[in-house]
Amino acid sequence: TSYTIPQTVKEIKAESFSYCDLVDVTFGNSVKSIGAYAFAGCDNLKNVILGDSVQNIGSRAFRYCDALEYFNFGKSLEKIPDDVCDYCEKLKKVEIPASVISINGDAFRECNALDSIILYGAIPPSIVGGMSNQGVLSSVSRLATVIVPCGSLETYNNAAGWNNFLAIEESNISQYSFSVTSEDSNKCTVNIDKEPACGVNAEFVAIPNQ
Numbered sequence: 001t002s003y004t005i006p007q008t009v010k011e012i013k014a015e016s017f018s019y020c021d022l023v024d025v026t027f028g029n030s031v032k033s034i035g036a037y038a039f040a041g042c043d044n045l046k047n048v049i050l051g052d053s054v055q056n057i058g059s060r061a062f063r064y065c066d067a068l069e070y071f072n073f074g075k076s077l078e079k080i081p082d083d084v085c086d087y088c089e090k091l092k093k094v095e096i097p098a099s100v101i102s103i104n105g106d107a108f109r110e111c112n113a114l115d116s117i118i119l120y121g122a123i124p125p126s127i128v129g130g131m132s133n134q135g136v137l138s139s140v141s142r143l144a145t146v147i148v149p150c151g152s153l154e155t156y157n158n159a160a161g162w163n164n165f166l167a168i169e170e171s172n173i174s175q176y177s178f179s180v181t182s183e184d185s186n187k188c189t190v191n192i193d194k195e196p197a198c199g200v201n202a203e204f205v206a207i208p209n210q
Contacts (some may be wrong), residue, residue, distance in 0.1 A: 004026040009028070063085065065085070073100065086110055091114050093118070104127075105135065107137065108139060123152075137161070149171075153168060
C-alpha cells in the first residue's frame with residue numbers, strides 16, 4: 001500500500017500508522033512533527049524520505065520496519081532520537097542533513113547492515129546518550145563508509161564518536177535542489193549518476209522529456 005500524507009497535515013501523532021501494511025509513504029512539506037512509534041512495525045516499508053519541513057521525530061518512530069533499506073532525514077531535522085530506526089535489520093543507507101546537531105547513540109541500534117552514512121553538515125553532529133553512553137553509534141560497524149562534505153574530513157576524524165569509524169571519505173555532496181527551464185518551456189530531466197570527487201567540477205546534462 002502506498003500513501004501520501006495530505007498537505008494539510010502538520011503533525012503525525014504517536015502510533016498513527018504503526019503495524020500498517022505500508023510499502024511506500026510520501027511526506028509533503030507540511031508535516032513538522034512525527035510522533036513516537038508512528039510507523040513502528042511497518043514490515044513492508046522499504047524507503048523513507050522525510051519532507052523537508054520535518055523538525056521533530058519521536059523515539060522509535062520507525063522501529064521494527066523489517067524491510068527498510070534507505071532513510072533520508074530531510075533537511076530541517078535538528079535531533080535524531082533514540083531508537084528511531086532500531087531493529088531495522090536491512091537498513092543499509094542513511095542521509096543526515098546539515099541541520100542535525102545531535103544523534104542519539106541508539107538511533108540505529110541493531111541495524112547491523114548499515115554500511116553507508118552520508119552527512120551534509122561540515123560540523124559533525126554530537127553523538128549523545130544511548131545504552132552504552134560511550135558516544136558511539138550502537139551496532140553500526142566501524143567499517144561503515146561515512147561520506148562528509150569536502151573540507152570537513154579532518155574535523156570528522158577528530159570528532160568524538162565519528163573518529164571511531166575507519167572509512168570516512170570526502171565528496172562534493174550537496175542537498176541543493178534545482179530546476180531546469182528551457183526557452184520553449186519543455187520539461188527537462190536532470191540525471192546525476194555519481195557525486196563528483198572533491199576538487200572536480202560537476203557537469204550536469206539536461207535532457208528534454210520526450
